[in-house]
Amino acid sequence: xxxxxxxxxPFFVLALADVLLQRAxxxxxxxxxxxxVTGIYGAAYNLVRVxxxxxxxxWAALYPTLSRLYxxxxxxxxxxxxxxxxxxxxxxxxxxxxxxxxxxxxxxLIYGAGYQEATLxxxxxxxxxPLYLVENYTQTLLMVEQRPFQSxxxxxxxxxxxxxxxPLLTPWLGAPGAAWAVxxxx
Numbered sequence: 001x002x003x004x005x006x007x008x009x010p011f012f013v014l015a016l017a018d019v020l021l022q023r024a025x026x027x028x029x030x031x032x033x034x035x036x037v038t039g040i041y042g043a044a045y046n047l048v049r050v051x052x053x054x055x056x057x058x059w060a061a062l063y064p065t066l067s068r069l070y071x072x073x074x075x076x077x078x079x080x081x082x083x084x085x086x087x088x089x090x091x092x093x094x095x096x097x098x099x100x101x102x103x104x105x106x107x108x109l110i111y112g113a114g115y116q117e118a119t120l121x122x123x124x125x126x127x128x129x130p131l132y133l134v135e136n137y138t139q140t141l142l143m144v145e146q147r148p149f150q151s152x153x154x155x156x157x158x159x160x161x162x163x164x165x166x167p168l169l170t171p172w173l174g175a176p177g178a179a180w181a182v183x184x185x186x
Contacts, residue, residue: 010148014139017155018056022049024159028166029178040175043115044122045182047106051095051129058088059136066144077144085137092130099126117175124179131186161185 025045029038062084069077099106103122107115135154142151162185169177 010152014148014152014155017152017159021155021159021162024162025166025178025182028163029170032167033170033174033178037170037175037178040118041121041178043107043111044118044125044179047110047122048125048129052132055129055133055136059140063140063144066140070144081141088133089130092133096126096130121175121179124176124183128183128186135186158185
């Protein structure tokens with residue numbers, strides 16, 4: 001059991017840190033930003049979160065294959081890693097560019113006319129998805145290559161940066177400040 005816990009521990013801590021990372025911004029905003037700022041930010045973030053969950057599930061689905069290829073066919077492992085990152089970034093950068101152009105219409109369609117203040121927030125947050133892809137790519141590869149503590153370090157740095165920037169930028173810029181904090185932390 002001690003050996004199993006030592007080997008599985010980083011996976012559990014990484015999962016816990018990822019949950020904290022997905023909710024730390026909202027928790028901090030409710031303290032430093034108030035209800036209006038949290039509502040504006042939350043409306044935009046909920047739309048982006050769908051994309052972030054797709055990215056997370058993409059790498060989770062690839063993990064078993066990458067793990068097997070790493071040991072059995074290193075060339076295929078490298079090729080699949082490069083292919084996944086390259087085309088994932090292409091898709092997400094295109095989605096972010098298009099998303100930036102249609103944020104006002106998307107918000108009106110989904111939430112109605114009352115959420116136009118969230119337009120700038122959404123325009124900023126859509127750019128966090130490509131960065132999240134790179135972060136998850138790096139974490140997944142580090143886990144596959146049996147370096148879980150380096151993977152935890154990435155998540156830890158992201159979380160510490162986020163927790164530092166949200167209270168700093170939100171009082172100054174409001175909901176767009178929180179979006180910038182999330183983007184910069186990424």
